[in-house]
Amino acid sequence: MSLIPSFLRQLNVAALFFLILCYVSFLSACPVNADDDIQALFDQSDMPGDIEQLLLELEQLKQRKIPVNTATEEDLLLIPFLSADDARSIIAFREAEGQLRSAEQLETIIGAETARRVTPFLSFEPLMLKKPEKKARISGSWYGRYFSEIPERKGILSGKYRGDNYKLYNRLSIGYGGISFSGVMENDIGEPEIDDFTSFSMAYDGSGSVERFIIGNYAVNLGQGLLFGQSRYFSKGVDPLGVKLAGRRLKAYASSAENGFMQGAAAAFNLEPFTFTAFYSSNKVDASVKDGVVTTIRTSGYHRTDSEIEHKDNVTEKVAGVNLLYTFGSGMASGTVGGTWARYDYSVPLEDTGGEPGWHDMGSVEADLLIGKVNVFAEAALTGKEHNVSWIGGVGFPLTPDIRTVMVVRDYHNIFFSPFAGAFAERADDAANEEGYYIGLEADILKNLHVGAYYDIFRFPELSSRYRLPSTGDESKIFLTWKQSPLLTAELLFQNQYKEEAKKLFDGSGLEYYMPVPFTSNRARLDLIGKVSRMLTLKTRGEIKFVEGEYPDGDERSNGWLFYQQAVLKKGPVAFKARYTQFDTDDYDSAIYVYEDDLPLVFTLKSYYGEGRAFFALLSYDLLKNFELTARYAKTWYDDRDTYSSGNDERDTSAPASYHLGCALRF
Numbered sequence: 001m002s003l004i005p006s007f008l009r010q011l012n013v014a015a016l017f018f019l020i021l022c023y024v025s026f027l028s029a030c031p032v033n034a035d036d037d038i039q040a041l042f043d044q045s046d047m048p049g050d051i052e053q054l055l056l057e058l059e060q061l062k063q064r065k066i067p068v069n070t071a072t073e074e075d076l077l078l079i080p081f082l083s084a085d086d087a088r089s090i091i092a093f094r095e096a097e098g099q100l101r102s103a104e105q106l107e108t109i110i111g112a113e114t115a116r117r118v119t120p121f122l123s124f125e126p127l128m129l130k131k132p133e134k135k136a137r138i139s140g141s142w143y144g145r146y147f148s149e150i151p152e153r154k155g156i157l158s159g160k161y162r163g164d165n166y167k168l169y170n171r172l173s174i175g176y177g178g179i180s181f182s183g184v185m186e187n188d189i190g191e192p193e194i195d196d197f198t199s200f201s202m203a204y205d206g207s208g209s210v211e212r213f214i215i216g217n218y219a220v221n222l223g224q225g226l227l228f229g230q231s232r233y234f235s236k237g238v239d240p241l242g243v244k245l246a247g248r249r250l251k252a253y254a255s256s257a258e259n260g261f262m263q264g265a266a267a268a269f270n271l272e273p274f275t276f277t278a279f280y281s282s283n284k285v286d287a288s289v290k291d292g293v294v295t296t297i298r299t300s301g302y303h304r305t306d307s308e309i310e311h312k313d314n315v316t317e318k319v320a321g322v323n324l325l326y327t328f329g330s331g332m333a334s335g336t337v338g339g340t341w342a343r344y345d346y347s348v349p350l351e352d353t354g355g356e357p358g359w360h361d362m363g364s365v366e367a368d369l370l371i372g373k374v375n376v377f378a379e380a381a382l383t384g385k386e387h388n389v390s391w392i393g394g395v396g397f398p399l400t401p402d403i404r405t406v407m408v409v410r411d412y413h414n415i416f417f418s419p420f421a422g423a424f425a426e427r428a429d430d431a432a433n434e435e436g437y438y439i440g441l442e443a444d445i446l447k448n449l450h451v452g453a454y455y456d457i458f459r460f461p462e463l464s465s466r467y468r469l470p471s472t473g474d475e476s477k478i479f480l481t482w483k484q485s486p487l488l489t490a491e492l493l494f495q496n497q498y499k500e501e502a503k504k505l506f507d508g509s510g511l512e513y514y515m516p517v518p519f520t521s522n523r524a525r526l527d528l529i530g531k532v533s534r535m536l537t538l539k540t541r542g543e544i545k546f547v548e549g550e551y552p553d554g555d556e557r558s559n560g561w562l563f564y565q566q567a568v569l570k571k572g573p574v575a576f577k578a579r580y581t582q583f584d585t586d587d588y589d590s591a592i593y594v595y596e597d598d599l600p601l602v603f604t605l606k607s608y609y610g611e612g613r614a615f616f617a618l619l620s621y622d623l624l625k626n627f628e629l630t631a632r633y634a635k636t637w638y639d640d641r642d643t644y645s646s647g648n649d650e651r652d653t654s655a656p657a658s659y660h661l662g663c664a665l666r667f
Helices: 003-024 035-042 051-063 084-097 103-110 112-121 154-158 306-310
Strands: 138-150 167-176 179-187 197-205 210-220 250-252 262-271 274-285 287-290 293-297 315-330 333-346 360-371 374-383 388-400 403-412 434-446 449-460 471-483 488-506 512-531 536-551 554-571 574-585 592-596 604-608 611-624 627-638 657-666
Touching (some): 051 112, 051 138, 084 103, 084 388, 250 262, 554 592
Antiparallel strands (some): 138 167, 179 197, 262 274, 434 449, 536 554, 592 604, 611 627
16 A cells, blocks of 8 residues: 555645635634534544433533523533533632623633533523522423445344344433433344333432432442443543543433443432432343353343344343532532442352352442642542452642643552443553553643643553453543634644554464564544635545554554545535545554544444545434434445455445434424
8 A cells, every 4th residue: 555645645635725724714704613622522532432421411401501600510510521620710700700791701711622612501691680480391302313224234134133224213301390201212223123222211300408319220420430430421532631520420311322321219319518329220231141150241232133132131230329428618628528338239140250149349439629729539449359449549730721731540450340330541441450640731822722632651460361461551642723713723633552462373383372462553633624604614634543563573564544525514404514535544453533423412433444435424404493304324435345344244345335314303
């Protein structure tokens, strides 16, 4: 593959586009859309977390905006992109200067970048001397989706998959006063039942002693997620400051992901200055069982073949727990300290707990303190009969009003185990078998130049089950966003990573063995986003990636590049987005990940590897004020293969396509 000449030709196109936009930028100006900043945040992900749950919560916040002039610190922290220091600064400004009247005023308090992210979820309505009482009314939303592929998968054509070539999704939520109901019904391609997965929850939000009560499916997030972190939005590497576990401690579960939630009842009680949380769950999970022991909890959620159907809901998971938090505020210091105790049991013993039946206990202590403008947070947890301890501690503080930073130390025991963990980590989120030192930074260098960066050095006490010796690595990433004018934005990303992987090798006699193989990966990406007019926005991307593996018999290198051109046209109730992508990578090691727009509440992260071209188009139409219709068509043409995928998922084509239809009703 001739990487550099081919990629340089693509850069010539991008450079020409850049020069044209720079010229046009002197002629006109268009407003910046705050949603663009959130989309850019999604686009930084190589490994998604619970993005669907985040999209649901952001959609709900948009419909029920938080009144910035009356909100408490707890209310403001429901916005995932807002820090405790930001929330306190907003409240301090209100007390000293009076009401906030605009997003521009908010920028002077928490910075332009953060303000752009949170403005869509805030209301700047002025306070009135006497507020008229608002009558409770019914509100809610319904989302319906249909997805299909062209051509069909081999498993459907052969009958190995019991279902058909479509995926259905329906989600209904209804709220009245402090009570809300939500339900989800979904099936995947190849699954025979249209209600293969169903989820229901009822939640009550009160202002008295009962702060929150949930029946049905829900998620638990305590401390920093070492024991319970079922709604960590982003994996490491997306947001340089996004280390802390954000959001509510108890959440009604409304995602279509078929794992990572409880089923039962949970409640939080306000017993000032204490908050007491209790929960109980009895849930069916998919599991692989061998010799009377669960070897793997299956998280794919697929029930297409006879084997997958046999494993559906074949193990019962029970868990009960309590959490007690003490809230204090004295002078410049405020925060919470507390602890969690919980126990869990599986109807079939887990291999991870040594195959021992019965209930297993675990506990943790946590703290989240704000001392002046310095935020200190930590959690230490222990599990197992040997009391294996994992802990994480961090401090976040502004170096200047425009420079914010976070420093974190983590030490996760190699045999620590919690089935419900969602910890900050490099390789996994289970708070096990990892140590690390992390520093992240965000800065508004100039009025229109934003910088984000982090450096993480990590160590695995055991590289893998195949290679039990330790391994080290490190990663650095920098993001630059330059808003040259309201018309033109340039985004630049650099990433370097060094990490070892356990690879199977063969000696001279043909015997296999495992050893660590160091891999070095370097990546660079440039985005140019031009608002040509109030209706038309263009985006150009160029990305390159270089990977080198140091094998005993010599180094192996793989390279890749990707280029795309995107256009977004919005006029009245109609929005149209189209993107053409060209890519060329040597293998999967040099694959390039790209976020693609999809239907509302759908997060699509594509992995492009091999050689080819791709296209997608997305059309949405607001038929009525609160009723939206959306359609998406996508197709990829591969030049290096005759079939796509393998096994039962194989499709007899080098150009697989798919289409997506959906509607959204908000009332």
